[in-house]
Amino acid sequence: MVSPRLMRLTFLIAGMVIGGAFLVWAGDILSPFIVALMLAYLCDPLTTRFEKFGIPRGVGSILVVALLVLLFLGALSVLGPIVYGQLQSLIKILPSLIDRVMDGIRTEIMPYIALPSAETGRPAGSGSLNFAAPLASSVLSGGLMVLPKIGLALLTPVILYYLLRDWPKLVTTIYASVPDGRRQKSHEIVAEVDHILSGFLRGQAWVCVTVAIVYASGLMLSGLEYGLVIGIFAGFMKYLPYIGTAIALVLAGMTGVAQEGATLALFGGVAATFIVAEGIESSILTPRLVGERVDVPPAMVIFAVLMGGKLLGVLGVFLGVPIFAILRLIVREVMAPDPVKLQD
Template identity: 35%
Template sequence: MQKQWWVAAGVAVVVFWFFISIEPVLMPFFISMILAYLGDPLADRLEAMGLSRRLSVSLVFLLLTLIIGLTLLLVVPILGRQLGQLVEALPVVLIWVQSTVVPHIQSLTGMDLSTDIDEIRQAVVDNWKETGSFAAGLLAQASRSGLALIAWIANLALIPVVTFYLLLDWDAIMAKCRASLPRSWEPSLVRLARECDEVLSAFLRGQLIVMLCLGAIYAVGLTLLGVSFGVLIGMLAGLASIVPYLGVIVGISVAGLVAFFQFGDWLILVGVAAVFGFGQFVETVVLQPKLLGDKIGLHPVAVIFAVLAGGQLFGFTGVLLALPVAAMIMVVLRYLHGHYKNSSLYDADRHRLKDEELP
């Protein structure tokens, strides 16, 4: 039995090393796996209604394509435009801080911050210039490198193709994986897989929807108030909501500063607070109970660590998969913790008494 565990550990190490080695080509396959995982329950429901698997998958694939396409067409141009406006406004904001905010701080504390703010403003301007030059050089290099451009386009083109075929054969792939498990391990591994599926469903189909809904609420509310960069701030606050309370703290801070700089009136801060308060009310009363419940079980510190560790190990692919993988690791750790609490290593006296009670 011990030899089997060593073999399994060796195989796991080899697989991990293999995935690290081919990390640059994994992103389209991981994105396709996530999309297929999200779409499979709907395809199963359509199939249960009497449609063929291919027709069910085709309808789900069409729905996913429409959602992603509309998002790219409607949201991305707005975000790009507001991001450009924000870049242009940063030096002006720093000048306002230097001329309006710093004198008040100096009168209250006696600290001379004008020199520091001027250095910060100059550094921001210089860095944005360097960033623009670097981006232009990068685009020029990409345009000259035909192979890199072709590889990038090919990776994007792979996503819909791989997603469709994974959706089509998802149930068959899962059945083959289950049939390949060692018979003695199969009950425990299947139970762990089901718990992981519950956690992943809560995260991928729940937490992402919560984040998008909060981003939409914040963006629409700030836009109706007339706050500049309302869509950008709202969507960033929605994404930051992946860590509990981080989204509302970041969003209300940034939106409050932008709104006060724009209108110069303290009353606008009441409106900003109302927008984020309404978002928190909807999340607490409607979104969290309906979509998440208490299934994820990831501490906010664990969320931050998982995202940073995933980015350090696998770049953008690691960030994309950090939280789903962390959620599954938590399921396995809870399983191992339960075994540890029932083992002689944790309570030798209890196991000794049990052994003495046996005939």
């Protein structure tokens, strides 16, 4: 006879396979709903607070959505042109930047490595140029692919409003659908899920935003070109433990090497910025805002981020870790031993 635990595991695996296939098939359509659901979870406490002050929940939901839209448009109007200009310039210098780094490796490092020289008759750096030029063109032209998705993006505030307005009803309906005998256990699981989501979505989001501000401010004060773009990139790469910081540091170093008139003070400022940002993040922000609530090993974080990006694109990069943590929690509950029944 098949054990109940094996049956539960089989159904869970089948559900995960079907769910993954559905995400691949309907990822673009689901994006505004997932973003709205995530924002509704983050903003529900604010909407509830408005309600406690006597503001009807529908009106409070409108106020929250309007506030988010104004913040987004304000940030876009102030930072958008600067970020776009720096990003465009950075992409344009990417071929020469790669060439200079490769030339430095070829002249300073390769003579000490006992490898046979491979003369191909190409000018120095032409390989990287042939690689980087199509890459830059691809990145710039890829921006046009965003236009068809604007319509779906405009749905996000509308969906967010309805989710915020009906959030208590949704929670009550979900709890009511659970059988009485499993309601207590379901409540415990939901509490753990809330613990994970609040630790990651709320905590890690604040960590990334704060560290991005520190990085951008420090790099710009150091005199690094494209410091704003690299700083924002470095902040949000904190989702990838160790690797994200390493990639951002290499990018900042390469940009400094390619910058005209670079001095030791510039590189000292860049190094100091990364040291200070890492110190603030590891000793203050993460312990207080995230703590051990997510508790996913670094290797699994990288796997979850890459898998999330494969299934849902950029959105999956940000949601991969909490989804992985929740799935691990569900698997743990499914594989828990069945309670022993006492015989009379």
